[in-house]
Amino acid sequence: MSLRSRFALIFGVIIIVAAAIIGALSYRAASQRLSQEIDRSLSTVTVALAGFEGDPATVIDRPTQLAGPDPGLCRPQPDCARDVHVVAQRLAPDGTVTALVGLPLALPASGAARSLAASGTPGQVLTSAVVVDGSTYRQRITVLPGGRGVLQVAVPVDYTRQVLDGMALQFTLICAAVLLVAAGAGWLVARRLTRRLVRLTAIAEQVSAGGQVDRSVPVDGRDEVARLAVSFNTMLGRLATAREAQERLVQDAAHELRTPLTSLRTNAAVLRRIGELSPASRDRLIDDVQGETRELSRLIDELIEFALDTHRDEPEQPLDLAALAERAAERARRRTGRQVRVDADDSRVLGREPGLLRAVGNLLENAAKFDPDGSAPIEVSVRGGEVTVADRGPGIAAADLDRVFDRFYRADTARGLRGSGLGLAIVRDVAAAHGGIVFARPRPGGGTEAGFTVAPARLLPEPDHC
Structure with a gap:
């Protein structure tokens, strides 16, 4: 029924x-x-x-x-x-x-x-x-x-x-007439009440059968059915965004995977003639294979993180941004051998520690990669829930500032550098998960300043040291 x-x-x-x-x-x-x-x-x-x-x-x-x-x-x-x-x-x-x-x-x-x-x-x-x-x-x-x-x-x-018998008969006839009228009125009222639900059901069945998420349900009124329609449209919008992001991720990943795979295929062909190579050529070939393998592993790890979106499932807890920035800086010192300075206030936020640590680490790795000279230290500043990483590299062109946080995007000056093009995209994703934004701008005196913020609502009061 x-x-x-x-x-x-x-x-x-x-x-x-x-x-x-x-x-x-x-x-x-x-x-x-x-x-x-x-x-x-x-x-x-x-x-x-x-x-x-x-x-x-x-x-x-x-x-x-x-x-x-x-x-x-x-x-x-x-x-x-x-x-x-x-x-x-x-x-x-x-x-x-x-x-x-x-x-x-x-x-x-x-x-x-x-x-x-x-x-x-x-x-x-x-x-x-x-x-x-x-x-x-x-x-x-x-x-x-x-x-x-x-x-x-x-x-x-x-x-x-x-x-009395006449009254009983009249009451019976009246009840029968009332039943017919009530059934008709009930059907009309039910039709009016369920019309939007039927329309919503039809669209849901079409989406389920054909997978077409680029649909929307007309919103009439302000009652519970209207709220359901709004929620359904929001759900369809998120599904469409997720599908679009998934398709774009697959396309970008396929494009990025071709480069290391092509290089590995070429090196594999050269390995067939390894006996004809000089010792120096063999060493360069092996170093190239190992480097491409590492880059391929890094790219696969970052693709998995993006696909699973694991940082959103991490528990939230009060965090000291100064301590977190210092941990990321120490890790960057060990990996790159660069000097990293941290200047932080007492900012405390409610956030997910692994994601924020990864975001600061990616900013530091990006700064070290684009500042190969290493004569000037990389500087990390934490102020009021805003994390900024500054370097003295060649800087970023004005045309690229708005796109450096896109997935797999590389400026022309970064085509020959290692990396997957996902590091800064992960920073943007972590910032969005904490209600913040990302930014990149030229540094006065040369270089680049890049960083992210967290939502003001996530800032916690400073601890009482008394």
């Missing part, structure tokens, strides 16, 4: 249950009200026939209120039962029945009526339903004082039952 049909069914069931409850309560209230009115009419007629001023049940307390030559059998006024189809009779203790007023019918003298006439308590009342000549009557039996038997008063209730 579709969601739309389920909504319509639930809506219709709720409405019909509510209508049925209201109808049942109304029918019960009407039935009770009619029964009360009939009982009140019987009581009134009984009082009039017995000559009482009040209810017959009070006859024991007020016996002097009887009137007429025969107390308890006093004739009512001529029109006391004119407007009521009443059947009234007195049943004596010996079983004698005396008709009083009303329709020419004889009420049955049941065993209960004879027992009350013979030994009932004055004022005692018994109400029951009796059938006379195929018609149903509601009967009231009242015990008269002084051992004079009981007074039987009855009125027909067939018409009342017809009215």
Whole structure:
């Protein structure tokens, strides 16, 4: 069953249950009200026939209120039962029945009526339903004082039952009509509610079947479905970006892998004639193979890191940027033999240590690579969550400043240098993961300044040294 049909069914069931409850309560209230009115009419007629001023049940307390030559059998006024189809009779203790007023019918003298006439308590009342000549009557039996038997008063209730049956039929028809209307209204409401969900489902199925993530869902309104559509569009946008980045990474990686593989293939062909080479040529060939192998391994490692995006899964913790920069500088000193100076404040950030350490290390390696002279030290500055690495190399051309952090990008001056072209791209990725940006600019006096920042929200207050 579709969601739309389920909504319509639930809506219709709720409405019909509510209508049925209201109808049942109304029918019960009407039935009770009619029964009360009939009982009140019987009581009134009984009082009039017995000559009482009040209810017959009070006859024991007020016996002097009887009137007429025969107390308890006093004739009512001529029109006391004119407007009521009443059947009234007195049943004596010996079983004698005396008709009083009303329709020419004889009420049955049941065993209960004879027992009350013979030994009932004055004022005692018994109400029951009796059938006379195929018609149903509601009967009231009242015990008269002084051992004079009981007074039987009855009125027909067939018409009342017809009215109640008519009401029940009307309620049933109304409930059926309400059910149809509620089902139709529920279907229309459900259609309106689920229209956007159906559209969203259709687009999701198209994306799932064809892999087309360059789609979007129209956003209507500001309710939960609209929020779902916005989230779905955001998800599709990220999927499209991820696919585009994946395709670009594969293409760039394939391009970059061709160079070391071509070199290795060439060297492998030369190795077939290694016996014809001089010792110096053999040494150069072996050094070239080892260098290309190292570069290929570095490129594969960085490709894996980019593909897995592992730094985003690292736990975040409070970090001292000065200590982190010093560790990266010490590692760069060992690898390159260069002098590295660190000038840092007390900046503390909430971040991922391996990623930030890798970013600072890549900046230092890049500075050492583009400043082969090594006469001037590489300088690392940490200020307010901003890390800057400065060198005295030839600098970066203005046209290349905006692209040096792109993956596999190499300036013309760096074509002959080792490296995969991913080091600064990793720095940009780490900075973005910490809400920051990267920058590269000419250094006053010559050289380059490159670095990254972290989001101000990640800066932690300085520790209290007191």
